[in-house]
Amino acid sequence: MWLHTLRRYFGVVLVGNLVWEVAQLPLYAIWRTGGTARDLTLAVLHCTAGDVAISASALVVALVLAGDETWPRRRFRAVAGCALVFGIAYTIYSERTNVIVLRNWSYSDLMPMLPWLEVGLSPLLQWLFVPVAAFAWARKAQ
Numbered sequence: 001m002w003l004h005t006l007r008r009y010f011g012v013v014l015v016g017n018l019v020w021e022v023a024q025l026p027l028y029a030i031w032r033t034g035g036t037a038r039d040l041t042l043a044v045l046h047c048t049a050g051d052v053a054i055s056a057s058a059l060v061v062a063l064v065l066a067g068d069e070t071w072p073r074r075r076f077r078a079v080a081g082c083a084l085v086f087g088i089a090y091t092i093y094s095e096r097t098n099v100i101v102l103r104n105w106s107y108s109d110l111m112p113m114l115p116w117l118e119v120g121l122s123p124l125l126q127w128l129f130v131p132v133a134a135f136a137w138a139r140k141a142q
Contacts, residue, residue: 012134017051058086
């Protein structure tokens, strides 16, 4: 049961993050600063791979801390909630570090901001909606 659940979860994580990364491209400076189609494609693939890796890491930590040997039959919501918290916390850290400190990427003027965090709204919503959809789809496997 757990393997089928993971396959469903990561299927949605992969597709959901890929679609989200493409949709939010205009919210990043690479969109308007003349990135070529190749640059944009590489950015989307790089970011999607990172999203999948972060999702996997958050899920593993959540399973270790909140799961048990009967997961996903039991403790599903505890694990999902824990993974969501870790994913959102990492996103805040990563966006702040990469935009403000390292300047690896920047937002366009179109990015709605959360001024008290100095983080774009779109990446936070991504780390709320995509994992929730993935966990909902994975839960249907049970």
